[in-house]
Amino acid sequence: MNTLTLHSAKRMLPKHLVLLTVLLGCLSVQNTFGKDRTSDNARVEDGTEFRVLVPQFATEEEAQLGYSVSFALVHEIFRTFDRSTPFHDDGRFDPNNPDECCLPKNTIAILDPSLSKQAYSRSFARAKFKQAQIVLWGKAWPYGKDVVVQPFLTIARPPQRLAGPPESMVRSMESTAQNQWQWLLWQITAEEEDGSSATVSLTEFPSSRYEMSPIVFDATKLELFDSFDGLQVYKEKSTASKKAGKTENKMNAIEHAPGGWTKITQPPGWIQLPDLDAADTVEYIGGLVHFMRGNWKRARISFEKVRSDREAPTQVRRDAALLLAASQYRLDDTCAKCEEPMKFAEGLNPYSETTAKYFFMASLAAARSSSDAGVWQGVVDRLDRVRSLVPEDDDFVKNAGEVLDILRSQAGVPVLTQP
Numbered sequence: 001m002n003t004l005t006l007h008s009a010k011r012m013l014p015k016h017l018v019l020l021t022v023l024l025g026c027l028s029v030q031n032t033f034g035k036d037r038t039s040d041n042a043r044v045e046d047g048t049e050f051r052v053l054v055p056q057f058a059t060e061e062e063a064q065l066g067y068s069v070s071f072a073l074v075h076e077i078f079r080t081f082d083r084s085t086p087f088h089d090d091g092r093f094d095p096n097n098p099d100e101c102c103l104p105k106n107t108i109a110i111l112d113p114s115l116s117k118q119a120y121s122r123s124f125a126r127a128k129f130k131q132a133q134i135v136l137w138g139k140a141w142p143y144g145k146d147v148v149v150q151p152f153l154t155i156a157r158p159p160q161r162l163a164g165p166p167e168s169m170v171r172s173m174e175s176t177a178q179n180q181w182q183w184l185l186w187q188i189t190a191e192e193e194d195g196s197s198a199t200v201s202l203t204e205f206p207s208s209r210y211e212m213s214p215i216v217f218d219a220t221k222l223e224l225f226d227s228f229d230g231l232q233v234y235k236e237k238s239t240a241s242k243k244a245g246k247t248e249n250k251m252n253a254i255e256h257a258p259g260g261w262t263k264i265t266q267p268p269g270w271i272q273l274p275d276l277d278a279a280d281t282v283e284y285i286g287g288l289v290h291f292m293r294g295n296w297k298r299a300r301i302s303f304e305k306v307r308s309d310r311e312a313p314t315q316v317r318r319d320a321a322l323l324l325a326a327s328q329y330r331l332d333d334t335c336a337k338c339e340e341p342m343k344f345a346e347g348l349n350p351y352s353e354t355t356a357k358y359f360f361m362a363s364l365a366a367a368r369s370s371s372d373a374g375v376w377q378g379v380v381d382r383l384d385r386v387r388s389l390v391p392e393d394d395d396f397v398k399n400a401g402e403v404l405d406i407l408r409s410q411a412g413v414p415v416l417t418q419p
Helices: 063-082 120-130 219-225 279-293 296-307 314-331 339-348 353-367 373-387 395-410
Strands: 002-007 018-024 029-035 050-055 107-112 134-143 146-155 169-171 181-183 186-191 197-202 209-211 215-218 232-234 243-246 250-257 261-265 268-272
Touching (some): 050 120, 050 279, 063 107, 063 146, 107 120, 120 134, 134 279, 146 279, 186 395, 197 395, 209 314, 215 219, 243 268, 279 314, 314 353, 339 353
Parallel strands (some): 050 107
Antiparallel strands (some): 002 250, 018 029, 232 243
């Protein structure tokens, strides 16, 4: 059962700090709206949750506008995750197939005070302070009957102090501490008969900074996010149905449905909040968090949608394609469906070091089931492509070469000594 708890004031001004929490467990979703439970000077100590931080958007107009924009975006994120796992291959939610892929912890989206300065460095510092993994921040301004929003996205460090992290993380080799983790995007290990092994890994997301597509919100609809006190409650999912009362300053929701409908418990019935199109931003955040949590199937669906969105920025579409291939590999280690998104990413930027490394990983994964010397030569060419784009002492090239030699030898293809 999905639960959403909301506390609201009549007019939520920025000085009244409000914490919006969206808890996404493996088998349930709980959302809490209320006053900030941690002060700016208090660090969150548990460090066991995935956090999406949404600071109040900057605006030269009344500060309420920035709050309303941020809350609307967090609400869209919540709706994206409400039925987040698992899905059928066609994207339909499967209520009879329980989600067993992810951490038995939660994902939280927090509506946070505004950044002291609109800058990636400040957003990253705020992520570190709040132990958040994603920060969605930006600016908003009125434009006629609309509100224009320019969002930016920052990806930070993984959660720490995890007893059993998902496959998207690995212990950091740079720290001796037992509780330090780093992202693990893609890893291939080759083992020899004598027990020795070699591993090549990608341990960072393709990018950590994004300028997302501008968003245009209907100003009238956005005003509904100023306060959640006094919303009309209906017995059924229709404004023509019997009225059941109005919301107060606390609300518990147990179900979400198309058309902006949300089922609440007190008074029992349905409220309707507007659907706001947040373009590629919310879908990409969904893919990132699903990937972070180890839900490859749902991540694949999100990244496919973003990659296919012609309105999304080139960088976002490229990274969605790379992460789509990484998700496909998690679902099928032969990487049978990896080549198409990799060619798409390479077509967007053929001189990208990051793309070259991902393409090598996809080629290596696909070649492992082949004894064709031509296929393996293609992998060698991919590694040469990486080598031409990175410094001579690049660790990825060194590790990739060792894994390639082992796997190629095991496939029965002669290993040629590098000059």
